[in-house]
Every structure is written in structure tokens, then in C-alpha cells.
Amino acid sequence: MPCHNGPVTGNGKLVLAGAPIGQPGDVSPRLRELLARADVVAAEDTRRLRRLASDLDVEITGRIVSYYDQNEAARAQELLKTLQEGRTVVVITDAGMPGVSDPGYRLTHLAVEAGVTVTALPGPSAVTTALAVSGLAGDRFCFEGFPPRKAGDRARRLAALAQEERTMVFFEAPHRLADSLSAMAEAFGADRPAAVCRELTKTYEEVRRGGLGELAAWAAEGVKGEITVVVAGHVPGEVEHDPEALVAEVERRVADGEQRKLAIADVAKGAGMPKRELYDLVHRRSPTP
Numbered sequence: 063m064p065c066h067n068g069p070v071t072g073n074g075k076l077v078l079a080g081a082p083i084g085q086p087g088d089v090s091p092r093l094r095e096l097l098a099r100a101d102v103v104a105a106e107d108t109r110r111l112r113r114l115a116s117d118l119d120v121e122i123t124g125r126i127v128s129y130y131d132q133n134e135a136a137r138a139q140e141l142l143k144t145l146q147e148g149r150t151v152v153v154i155t156d157a158g159m160p161g162v163s164d165p166g167y168r169l170t171h172l173a174v175e176a177g178v179t180v181t182a183l184p185g186p187s188a189v190t191t192a193l194a195v196s197g198l199a200g201d202r203f204c205f206e207g208f209p210p211r212k213a214g215d216r217a218r219r220l221a222a223l224a225q226e227e228r229t230m231v232f233f234e235a236p237h238r239l240a241d242s243l244s245a246m247a248e249a250f251g252a253d254r255p256a257a258v259c260r261e262l263t264k265t266y267e268e269v270r271r272g273g274l275g276e277l278a279a280w281a282a283e284g285v286k287g288e289i290t291v292v293v294a295g296h297v298p299g300e301v302e303h304d305p306e307a308l309v310a311e312v313e314r315r316v317a318d319g320e321q322r323k324l325a326i327a328d329v330a331k332g333a334g335m336p337k338r339e340l341y342d343l344v345h346r347r348s349p350t351p
Contacts, residue, residue, distance in 0.1 A: 078182040085263050086114060102141065103125070158187050191290075231293075232291040256271070264287075
């Protein structure tokens with residue numbers, strides 16, 4: 063992958079480079095060569111990039127620019143011009159693949175639209191690593207990224223996934239993990255098998271497996287580090303919901319301002335049960351005045 067020192071014309075090449083998720087030694091020889099020879103390296107965190115280069119004993123000879131969530135839209139336009147001048151631009155995030163819950167999509171989209179060559183240098187991924195070590199089925203899965211931060215939005219998103227039959231993979235911040243696991247237990251059932259993967263490939267790697275309710279109780283004590291959550295998919299025909307949990311979810315939504323009728327319909331749909339059945343449960347517990 064040649065490095066250009068003078069003016070160049072014609073389309074260049076965009077390379078999406080997978081970065082180690084914990085161990086610098088997991089990088090490939092190709093990434094070492096790429097970092098040393100690329101014209102521009104666009105990094106989510108330039109300090110972490112320089113630390114990685116130091117760990118790898120690689121000298122980055124090209125220009126280093128920042129490329130993170132807050133400047134992604136503007137910087138993508140600048141980088142597109144660089145690509146159209148015939149340069150090689152590498153996008154690298156703090157860990158894992160660019161574009162997977164990390165910056166990269168906007169520039170990739172612009173480059174494709176402009177006819178610029180786009181390729182990837184595969185590398186470690188927290189998504190597939192967690193899936194592999196979870197002990198859950200990996201033949202069919204979906205990546206759901208970070209659950210919504212607000213409780214109501216999160217509950218609605220998870221309710222929509224209650225009947226998802228594929229294994230689901232989520233990212234989550236450690237300080238929101240307990241709340242998210244509790245919400246998953248309500249939406250999917252406390253006994254739904256899951257795994258919390260913490261600090262993958264790092265010194266203090268930990269994989270905690272169990273039902274969502276059990277994992278939520280564990281996380282309530284406090285968890286640190288980078289977190290990936292893997293949840294088993296719904297098995298058709300299985301009854302996975304505690305009626306008390308369903309009623310509590312309806313009451314929580316009503317307390318958040320949602321109409322009771324709509325809350326019952328949505329929760330019943332997510333649970334795969336008739337609306338009338340949940341309506342009766344709700345009104346036996348807390349009848350309408």
C-alpha cells in the first residue's frame with residue numbers, strides 16, 4: 063500500500079482497520095504495515111493510536127487526524143477530498159471495527175457514493191468474541207448495539223425484541239448494566255440464558271453466565287470495564303414471562319405517561335400473549351378507579 067509524498071490525482075483507497083480490543087499483540091502484520099505507510103490515519107482517539115503504535119514499535123509516517131462522534135460529519139467531507147486526491151486513508155477506532163457502534167459509517171458511505179475504493183483490514187471484534195465465548199448459539203445472531211439510555215425507550219426497544227429468535231448481542235456502559243439487565247429480564251423473562259462478557263482479552267477478563275434475573279442481581283453490586291452482553295433468542299412455544307413482571311412493566315409505563323390501553327397492548331404483543339389476558343391481570347392487581 064504505497065505512501066504518496068507529492069500531489070496525486072484520481073481516487074485513493076479507504077481502509078477500515080480493526081483495532082485490538084485489549085491486547086496489542088492481537089494485531090496482524092498487515093496492520094503494522096498499514097499504519098507505517100498510509101498517507102492519513104484517522105483515529106477515534108489520537109492518543110490511543112500513538113500508544114498503540116508505540117506498543118507495536120511502528121512509526122506512523124502519514125498525517126494523523128482525529129475522527130470521532132462529534133466531528134465525524136465535518137471530518138468525513140475533508141477525508142473524502144483526500145481520498146479523491148488519490149491518497150490512502152485509514153480509519154481506526156479505539157477497539158474493534160470502525161462503523162460498528164464506532165465512527166466510520168459516514169465516510170464509508172460518502173466514499174462508496176463517490177466511487178472510491180473501500181476495503182477492510184479485519185481485526186478483533188468484541189461482538190463475535192463475546193458470541194464465541196458466551197456458550198450460546200452463534201449460527202444466527204443479531205447485533206443491537208447500545209440499548210437506549212432512557213428507561214421508557216429502553217423498555218419499548220426490548221419489548222420489540224421479545225420474540226427475536228436469534229441470539230442477541232448488546233454493548234452497554236458499566237454504570238447502566240444493572241438497569242439494562244433488569245429491563246431485559248422483564249422483557250425476555252428472568253430465566254432467559256445470557257452472558258455478560260467483561261474486559262474481553264484483557265488481564266481481568268470475566269464471562270458471567272446465567273439467567274437475566276440472576277445476572278441483574280450480580281450487576282447491581284457494581285461492575286467495571288468494557289461490557290458486551292449476549293442474550294439467547296426466544297424459543298417459540300416457551301412461556302418465558304412472569305405475569306407479575308408483565309403487570310409491573312405496564313404500571314411502569316403508565317407512570318411514565320403512556321396510556322394504559324396502549325401499554326397493555328404493547329407489552330402483551332412483546333410477551334406473545336392475548337391482550338385480554340394481560341388486561342385481566344393488570345386490572346386484578348390495580349383496578350381502574
